[in-house]
Amino acid sequence: MSDEALQPPMLTPPEPVAPVAASDAIGKVPVPADERATLDDHATRFARDLTSLAPESEEYAKRVKALEALGNAEITRSASVANRMLDRPTRAMATLGEGAPVAKTLLDLRGTVERLDPSHQGDLFSPKKLLGVLPFGNKLRDYFRGYESSQSHLNAIIESLRRGKDELLRDNAAIEQEKVTMWALMGELEKHGYLARAIGDAVEREIETIQLNNPERARALQEEVLFAARQKQQDIATQLAVNVQGYMALDLIKRNNAELVKGVDRATTTTVAALKTAITVAQAVANQKLVLDQIDAMKSTTSNLILSTSQILRQNATRIQEGATSATIDVDKLKEAFANVRATIDGMADYRIKALSSMEQTVNTLGDEVGKAKAYLETRRELAG
Structure with missing residues (x-):
């Protein structure tokens, strides 16, 4: 005024x-x-x-x-x-x-x-x-x-x-x-x-x-x-x-x-x-x-709220993009896992092959022992009769 x-x-x-x-x-x-x-x-x-x-x-x-x-x-x-x-x-x-x-x-x-x-x-x-x-x-x-x-x-x-x-x-x-x-x-x-x-x-x-x-x-x-x-x-x-x-x-x-x-x-x-x-x-x-x-x-x-929100969105969007463009499982680890599976399968195959020989020997041994046992039993029956 x-x-x-x-x-x-x-x-x-x-x-x-x-x-x-x-x-x-x-x-x-x-x-x-x-x-x-x-x-x-x-x-x-x-x-x-x-x-x-x-x-x-x-x-x-x-x-x-x-x-x-x-x-x-x-x-x-x-x-x-x-x-x-x-x-x-x-x-x-x-x-x-x-x-x-x-x-x-x-x-x-x-x-x-x-x-x-x-x-x-x-x-x-x-x-x-x-x-x-x-x-x-x-x-x-x-x-x-x-x-x-x-x-x-x-x-x-x-x-x-x-x-x-x-x-x-x-x-x-x-x-x-x-x-x-x-x-x-x-x-x-x-x-x-x-x-x-x-x-x-x-x-x-x-x-x-x-x-x-x-x-x-x-x-x-x-x-x-x-x-x-x-x-x-x-x-x-x-x-x-x-x-x-x-x-x-x-x-x-x-x-x-x-x-x-x-x-x-x-x-x-x-x-x-x-x-x-x-x-x-x-x-x-x-x-x-x-x-x-x-x-x-x-x-x-x-x-300030808009700025902080934009910063969070920016950071999260980057992570999302990274997640979207990258594999879900690490390829190297996946390769290692497949290698482990193959090694396991190969190991199991080798084990089977090796086990066949061992099992054959075991069966043969068991057959010999069973024959011996049968002979022993027959001898005992004869003696008893």
Whole structure:
């Protein structure tokens, strides 16, 4: 397994939020055309009414104060929301820092995966040696024991990452709600900002109309009403810039969190699966090596059996061929036996011939003796008679 397969997932953070100028913030939440027409009409009537009122009158002062208070409630509310939103980047940086739980857990997972990576263990099939000389233990068996002992730690890391993922998802849900609230407030501020600008423009037109006939009146309107309108327009634009930047910052945090969630998903699925695949392959290869070693041993034994059998067959076949091509009885001995038989027959023939003479002499002798015996017996009978 390659080192790349065990590297932690690479996350691509969004670009940082650029500062938003007050002038650029205007119009981020467009005011509908029908509402713009209503606001323009309201601004025109407001400017005309102010122009007709005496500067020292209570109604005039009331109208100026109303202009000065335009959008203050929304500015206060949006400032509170903006403060909450802008506080999130600080907490987000703590969440994404090196010592943060999710980041620390990801580093811990990376260290564990690299430690358990079979490709970092050297040759697992080579014999383990004590002091580099004496055979001692089994590297592959020791590796799998190490994996088994690290399994509970690996499971704890994965569980911690899942808890971190749940926290990120909860943060994103809260951020989305803050964005909805901020968007609504930005819409109200856009309307107030549009109205302040429209009032200022209408007051300017009124000032131009009365400038020649009543310059003091025009100056008072310029200092009190037009200044208040332009200042309110600037205040609202500034607050809108803060809100827009806060809104964009929230979106940045949300995207960062989404990337982290993807990273956690990859870490708990792809990376861990890759590690388990590598371990499974190592175990399978170990089993294959064991089987191959046994097969090699069987092949060696079988080859030796075949060789020894062939040698026996060769030796026996040679003896069989020798036995088949040679006489059953030794010819020389057979000749000697026949010579002995002939000698025996000849000896027996000679014996018979020699025995005839001896037997003839014996018969003759016996005949003489029998004749003598008969004569003796007759003599005795005569004497007795």
